[in-house]
Amino acid sequence: xxxxxxxxxxxxxxxxxxxxxxxxxxxxxxxxxxxxxxxxxxxxxxxxxxxxx
Amino acid sequence: xxxxxxxxxxxxxxxxxxxxxxxxxxxxxxxxxxxxxxxxxxxxxxxxxxxxxxxxxxxxxxxxxxxxxxxxxxxxxxxxxxxxxxxxxxxxxxxxxxxxxxxxxxxxxxxxxxxxxxxxxxxxxxxxxxxxxxxxxxxxxxxxxxxxxxxxxxxxxxxxxxxxxxxxxxxxxxxxxxxxxxxxxxxxxxxxxxxxxxxxxxxxxxxxxxxxxxxxxxxxxxxxxxxxx
Numbered sequence: 001x002x003x004x005x006x007x008x009x010x011x012x013x014x015x016x017x018x019x020x021x022x023x024x025x026x027x028x029x030x031x032x033x034x035x036x037x038x039x040x041x042x043x044x045x046x047x048x049x050x051x052x053x
Numbered sequence: 054x055x056x057x058x059x060x061x062x063x064x065x066x067x068x069x070x071x072x073x074x075x076x077x078x079x080x081x082x083x084x085x086x087x088x089x090x091x092x093x094x095x096x097x098x099x100x101x102x103x104x105x106x107x108x109x110x111x112x113x114x115x116x117x118x119x120x121x122x123x124x125x126x127x128x129x130x131x132x133x134x135x136x137x138x139x140x141x142x143x144x145x146x147x148x149x150x151x152x153x154x155x156x157x158x159x160x161x162x163x164x165x166x167x168x169x170x171x172x173x174x175x176x177x178x179x180x181x182x183x184x185x186x187x188x189x190x191x192x193x194x195x196x197x198x199x200x201x202x203x204x205x206x207x208x209x210x211x212x213x214x215x216x217x218x219x220x221x222x223x224x225x226x227x228x229x230x231x232x233x234x235x236x237x238x239x240x241x242x243x244x245x246x247x248x249x250x251x252x253x254x255x256x257x258x259x260x261x262x263x264x265x266x267x268x269x270x271x272x273x274x275x276x277x278x279x280x281x282x
Contacts, residue, residue: 001255005199007175035241037201041249043241 001037006030007047062126062226064102066115077111079104084124084226085166085183086134094121095224097134098166098181102159103147109157113142116161126226139164171196180233181223187211189266190233198237200244204264206253213243 013025033047057080064081067074083101100122102112115122121135141162146155166181168174175198182193187207194210195202202210214220214233223230247253 001201001203003195003199003201005171007199008173033199035199035201035237037241037244037248037255039248039255041245041247043245045237045241 003035005033005035007033009048060127060227062124062129064100064112065123065125066112066120067123068115068120075111077104077108079108079112081124081126082227083160083183084126084129084134084224085181085228085230086124086132086224087181087232088224094133094135096163097122097124097136097161098163098223098230099183100124100134100136100159100161101227103156104159105154106157109144109159112159113144113161116140116142124226129224129226132224136161136163141167169193169197171199173197175199175237178234178236180235181230182233183225183228183230184267185222185229185231186267188264190214190231192264192266194233194240198240200237200240202244203253203256205256206244206247209247209253210243213247 007030008028009031011027011029013027015023015025017023031048033045036042036044036046060082062081062084063078064084065076065078067076069075079102081100081102083099084097085099086095086097089096102109104112112122116136117140119135119138119140121133123131124134125131141164143160145158147158148155165179168177169180169182177197180194180197182190184190187210188204191202191204191207191210194200211220214235217235219234221232221234223232244253248255
């Protein structure tokens with residue numbers, strides 16, 4: 001069984017200019033995640049951070 | 054509506070100013086609140102009140118100001134409540150035949166409850182629900198965390214929550230609210246173990262899941278009206 005969902009993630013960027021002022025930028029966006037449950041009880045959450053499919 | 058006095062509570066807001074006192078009491082048809090051990094006041098997650106334009110305006114301003122209210126209901130003793138920071142407020146008008154001016158309706162929800170929507174806060178450890186129906190409970194948890202669940206697992210899931218002390222009743226007017234404690238990973242772990250043990254199973258027909266859950270508060274109102282009649 002599988003379930004897709006949209007999840008909100010926040011990307012965070014830090015920039016330091018020549019005056020050593022650090023600017024933190026946060027950008028929100030939606031991404032997809034897939035949760036799987038197999039009949040034998042194995043489970044998995046696949047999202048953009050997953051290393052293996 | 055019939056027998057409103059049997060099922061509605063009241064919300065009282067009092068504020069003493071330099072030269073006057075504001076004292077407003079409104080009919081409240083729904084409320085979800087939770088006792089907090091460290092505070093005198095209870096944390097309110099949802100309230101729904103009806104009144105005139107000025108009264109509703111004052112309540113909306115008080116909520117934005119994080120003010121405290123007194124709530125009372127048919128089965129709820131007088132209770133001090135607050136919605137806390139970043140509560141969301143929704144207002145609308147209700148036209149009543151025979152009345153020159155429409156009534157105003159206000160629904161306010163706490164920040165925590167507002168994040169109960171799908172994908173709102175995927176790492177949440179608590180979920181507040183307005184109904185303790187087992188099918189509704191699993192449906193909402195599944196929708197919130199994106200869990201692959203089936204309606205026929207509802208009883209098993211309810212039993213698991215009780216066995217692990219992960220469910221608690223909250224204070225409610227016009228509803229039977231609960232708080233469910235657990236994360237997506239925890240619930241997914243339960244499902245995996247139960248499938249391994251055979252406590253639940255995935256049917257072989259492969260059809261999409263059909264849920265029969267109360268879609269709105271009105272289902273409860275009808276029941277209450279029948280009881281009250």
